[in-house]
Amino acid sequence: MNVEQKNALRQLQYGPSVKIAIRFKEPWWTTKLNIVGGQSFTDLPIRTIVYPSHGVGTDTPSTVLIASYCWTTDAERLGSLAMAGQNEVLKELVLCNLASAHGDPITYEFLCNQFLDMHVKDWTYDVQTMGAFAQFGPGDFQDVYTSLTYPAANKRLHFAGEAISTRHAWVVGALDSAWRAVYEYLSVTKQDDKMERFKELWGKNVEWTSPSVQPQYDQSGQPLLSDLLYEHFGLIEAAIGVGEIKY
Structure with missing residues (x-):
């Protein structure tokens, strides 16, 4: 870390x-x-x-x-x-x-x-939470948030939780963050078979889709999960078609 x-x-x-x-x-x-x-x-x-x-x-x-x-x-x-x-x-x-x-x-x-x-x-x-939800102060989204949205320990430790989401304080934010952590882990460990299964089960995630990438579709008209790991401040990108995260 x-x-x-x-x-x-x-x-x-x-x-x-x-x-x-x-x-x-x-x-x-x-x-x-x-x-x-x-x-x-x-x-x-x-x-x-x-x-x-x-x-x-x-x-x-x-x-x-x-x-x-x-x-x-x-x-x-x-x-x-x-x-x-x-x-x-x-x-x-x-x-x-x-x-x-x-x-x-x-x-x-x-x-x-x-x-x-x-x-x-x-x-x-509440002894399990000691607070309700993450409360970002001025500048925290640029510094604190972005520091926690990429792995630590040589990509072996991945953070997840409602705090590590632009929609923090909500259950959907925790789910968004969990999606990103699993996708990130499967990407860096190159587990292609599990990645395909993950895509089938959970699809893509709006929060982690790059708005700058033109969406691609398969023959059935479904969007492809190609460049879905997109960090809003530019610290993380997924290499299109490779499935490997670049830092």
């Missing part, structure tokens, strides 16, 4: 994020307001409200609402109440915010009557 990669691992920060889920007696957002799925945004402390769509139109609709989804300083403020054991204070704050965000007929008293249970997930205090 070179100096740039060691510094990148130390420098990259993971940001705080909190989700507060509340289970109600009924899915009032659908029965009262006809809301199915989607999100609402507010400048109130709860910031983002996420409505479920699972089970809508059935006898068992979800009655759990993500009453608050927030990150950075907003998450730290709500998380501090949970960590301090101030669940009743947090409950009152969230229900008041929900009532204010939705308006009549959703009142604080109505929500208190509907309330069954509340669960707070604070990734900062």
